[in-house]
Amino acid sequence: MKLKKINYQKLFFEHLTKYSPYKKNISWTKWYSNVAVFKGERTAQILLEYKGSDAKVLDLGCGIGLSLSILSDYFSKIVGCDTEEDAIKASKIILNKAGKDVSLFKYNGKKLPFKDNSFDIVTLIEVYEHVEDTKILIDEVYRVLKKDGVAHITTANKWWPIEPHFKLLFLSYLPGFLADFYVKVSGRGEKYSDIKLPSYSEFKKAVERRFVVEDITLKLIEDYEKYSFHKERGNILIIVGEFLKFLNTFRRIRILKFLVDLFKEFLLRISLGWLFIAKPRIK
Known part of the structure; x- marks a missing residue:
């Protein structure tokens, strides 16, 4: 249940223009400040179909805190975690502006700073493609999730013609060095080679190694x-x-x-x- 009415679209736009790694693309920033609101609300709606509002939730790869801000309206026992110190700092800023008291944790990309069976829900919202070793990621999600828990995992398609982060045609089809060059000359970023979008079969196989998957x-x-x-x-x-x-x-x-x-x-x-x-x- 929401406790406070917040103009998330305005808050997100201001936050994205300062802290998003894609802030050079102003049209994307305007678009995503709206989309991120719907995405956060939709994620909460889905999760509440599986668990109650008293569930312990980990927003893994919380980034600059957009989805975390909205999810904390619905789940009081939520924490955020990311590998990047700058992202955690940005999350603290937006959570403070939204009047939220949410604990944030930094981890080394290998072992999460939580005990086994700690959470009812783990969310990974477009995090998978940013992780160097996805096997370790999936293993760690499995470890910290309770055996009756649910993981909410999303990613984008490598073969979708318009790459979703930079909105560039065929970007994800290219080898790393060409993709980096493409992003730079477009003026929309500095590099792309640290993003590795999967195909459907790659993504499903990786998750199914540890989980029973319901593709919704x-x-x-x-x-x-x-x-x-x-x-x-x-x-x-x-x-x-x-x-x-x-x-x-x-x-x-x-x-x-x-x-x-x-x-x-x-x-x-x-x-x-x-x-x-x-x-x-x-x-």
Whole structure:
């Protein structure tokens, strides 16, 4: 339950222009200051379908604190964690402006500073692609998450034509040195080689090693009104969502069900990104 009305869009825009690594792209900053609000609200809505508001939550890779600010409206037992000291400082600033008292932790990218089975929920909101060793990341999420807990893990698609961080065509298709050059000459940043977007199969395989995955990507698209997903992704999402709902009417016929499911699998692989709810595999 929200306790205080905050103009997050205004707060986020001011914060992004100072602390975002993508602040050189002012059009992106304006766009994302709106999107980040919808994303935070949507994340809270999803998580509350799995756990109550008294859940212990870790926002892993909290960055400069945007999603953390909103999630703390819904979960009082939430903490943030990041590898970057500057990000933690920026998170403290925005949390203070929003009147939030949230503990923040720095970690070395290898071992999280928490005991085993500490959290009911761990969120990784577009963090996966920024991590050098994703195996260690997934292992650590598994370790600190309670066995009946849930991990909320999102990432973007390597093969989506317009790279989501810098909004540059085919950027994620390029080898590191060319991608760095492309970002520099575009004036939108300094480098790209530290971002490694996965394909769908790479992402799913990595998470499934430790977790049972519920891919809710298409569910969010089909139920776009419930989750306000169209406000985040635009009118094209309404078209796709309505088309998917239309296709579902044919799933009652066995041969058509197979074809519909095959098409949905294809759609997942070319999607802008994915959202997994992951539950620990019990050994």
